[in-house]
Amino acid sequence: MTSTWPLAAWAGWFVLAGLALAGYSLAAWRGRWPWWRVMVFAVGCALTLLCTWGLNNPLASMTGYTIALMTLGQIVSPLLLIGFPPQVRAQWRAPGQSWWSLWVLDAWVAAAVFIILTLGVNLPGVFNTALANAFFSGPIGLFLLLSGVMFWAQLLPGCTSIAHRWIAGIYGWLGSLPMMIIAAVWVWSGHVLYTPYLDVLCLWNLSPLDDQHYAGLVMFIAGLPLQLRAAWLLIMPGEEEPS
């Protein structure tokens, strides 16, 4: 069993972030994209790398692990998308565009992927895999990032396939529910749900149950941007995102 990441996992994560940033920088330079979008994308990449702190040793702290997973899924994913101007995002869905957008930018597919992964990775049978072997926290984090990008793409101008703002608002709110339910279970459960945490000293000297409660609180907070965006789409008139 590996309690922390092997060197290959660290290298893979940094190479992936580096390649994404390099590819984006080239496109931004060619397209003369606004500097603030470049900054937003760079912050997304930096947060991705910071998340490795919580991902590389999931057994050390459930709160730390949840911070990393939620940051990837709910903070990094919209930042990466906002890094692209709406016109560029719209090109992803243009007729004749490559086949991937038909699947990745489809609202139904995105909802299915987001909800199934949100629920799936928190099942003890999957969650405990990363506790048994830290190597698995890498792909789990990557899956949550990708599903977050797919779902958030439906809530942003350009890349969405949802025609009406109010539908997009309801879509976003419904999509956030599984996460809120899991957060509620973690916060209000009187039992430690992932028993490997009972055999370790948690960071910050938290008891395993307190650690679980804090992890639930983190999930609640991480779900707020999605809920706020959903509420914004529901109640505010159409906005024009600056290009």
Added chain:
Amino acid sequence: MKGVGIASPATPLQPQRGGWRDSARRAALVSTLLLAAVWAWSHFQQHSAALHGSPLKPVPAPSLSGFTDTQGRAFSWTRERGRAVLVFFGYTHCPDVCPLTLAALAQSLERLGPLRKQVRVVFVTLDPARDTAPVLRAYLDAFLPDTIGLRAAMPAVRVSARQWGITWRRVDTADGAYWIDHTAAVTLVGPDGRLVARYGYGQLTDPSWLADDLRTVLERG
């Protein structure tokens, strides 16, 4: 579409290609594949990850060479093949953790029914000076009479404790006695003689957890 569609006027909404029926079909296909993947992930993973204990690398259990049981026989893993074995390092003068752990093990084993005879507890003393064979036998008989009590000379105890990941230190008291601070972990060894999982005291508080894990390990062979 201004003010209605989520897409801004600067980024006109592209029509949904194939209509909602195609989207629903794609979503159904992706959902099926993802659900199958999640099921396979949780089902076919290394089985120790699904247990309540903390998984261990499935290497052969350290040998416990140099140890003898309370009848004076040398311990051998070969004799325990086919059984799940719970190994615990402690000492009979322990005021709290050892008796609580043995009592917790007894509660879990009670729940096993017919599978109970396929489980063995091995208690390794960290205090061979005071834990003579008769003392050890009498102590274990009070909790689990079929427990194997093992003792060895102190150098062998030190080597073995290190191999099993047990840390301990002797603490002398003012009255000339001493106690031993030690790791209170129970290690589960599978019927194939390989390490499966480790249980801290917190993981033994619910007797059904260890009982469920033992059933899983024995049923999977």
